[in-house]
Amino acid sequence: MTVLRPLIIGLGLLVVWQAIIMITAAPPFILPSPAAVVAVLIERADTISAHALVTLSEILLGLLFGTALGAISALVMAHVTAARRWLLPVLVVSQAVPVFALAPVLVLWFGYGAAPKVAMATLIIYFPVTAAFYDGLRRTEPGWLDLARTMDASSLAILLRVRLPAALPAFASGLRVATAVAPIGAVVGEWVGASAGLGYYMLLMNGRAQADAMFAALFVLALIAVTVYFTVDFGLRRLLPWQPDADPVDNDPALQRST
């Protein structure tokens, strides 16, 4: 069933899509049929996959840098009082500036290559990771801290051996959110100024009124986003085996209606 369910959902969406075309009689340059999109996908597989690879690497690099920076910031803020006082307001102000508004600036600084897109993705990922991880680091069970103090642990040992592992589930939540929004950063970066990537390709096809190619690129982008998300989610579950299943409702018949 777990394999079948997404297939049925996908098939259902295709049927709805086709039905809308038949009912509204939308012309192909507004809404192409699923068959046309699949045809383009096969026909231009080389071009689209080349662009997809660019976007995918931007997303992955953004995830890497954003997560690393976010994790380090949260740890420093949790450990050093002065850093907390100075960094926390900066963090909040940084979120008051719309990241998308920074895209042209980033292109101005870093040029038309991958760098501004990676920077965009990094900026978007940085905040949820930092906020969630820092929050987790602050909310350590007070009893554990008391116990560690009676064991003569240094504050660094408490941070690394008690507070850090205890905050990993919160960190994982932040990383999941970040993973879901990471493709937005990359694509917006590509829209502002690029010579490659799925976002760039979609704009290009838009200019040529090739709706079927736009939809093909969109489909691949969605596929990348979903794949990256589930890969990260799977990895996090493997990393945190002590955490009870993320969704207790799924395992408790009293909390749900059966399907």
Added chain:
Amino acid sequence: MRDRFPTQPTQLPAAIRVSGLRAGFGATDIFAGLEFTAPRATWTCILGTSGIGKTTLLRLIAGLLPITAGQLATDGPVAYMAQQDLLLPWLTARDNVLLGARLRGEPPDRAKAQELLRRVGLADAADRRPAALSGGQRQRVALARTLMEDRRTVLMDEPFSALDAITRLRLQDLAAELLTDRTVVLITHDPLEALRLGQRIQVMRGQPATLTDVLQPPGPTPRDPTRPAIAGLHRQLLDRLTGETGSAIEGAA
């Protein structure tokens, strides 16, 4: 030095001496000149109703809270056992027992941890995580972790109160056996638990809180609190506990 503690005469050398202790939160004094002595290698039970300041006293002795005024001396570092097992969910039972060494960066003595787990009856569960253990088993691991610290003084904050009746009795017996040569300060709200385990029992009451004089039930621990001689003491303890309620009402009026 000992002459400075005339209020609690005792033949045994003291492991914990508290004198003129003042502490509180904000403007409220929980203690204003508290006197308390725990003799070495003896179980002292402090009995009191919830919120009276028992846990605060224990946390003060453990060095987890600052004292406002007075003296507080302990016979070396202390081990602390709380009502919750406080096991780290990502560590196995054995690694939880070894937590102190891990935190201090000392080489872990795995053989000793295994031996202590065997003594609390969990030799086979060493590699399990806390989620796979029952409440009683988890508190046994916490007991092994406390023993692993190998400190002469052990502070216990109602460590048995979250357990079911049978498990509680078994764990009380086990703790009494394994901690027999240590200085133990056990706080509890249960007079029967105090009578079962305490060689010295003091009731904490009032605000600011004070301790009543020491009650020393006869016989070795763990005792059967239903024995007639002990049952009379139970009455006495209840009177002392409820006497506090009367004066509190007077004080409020």
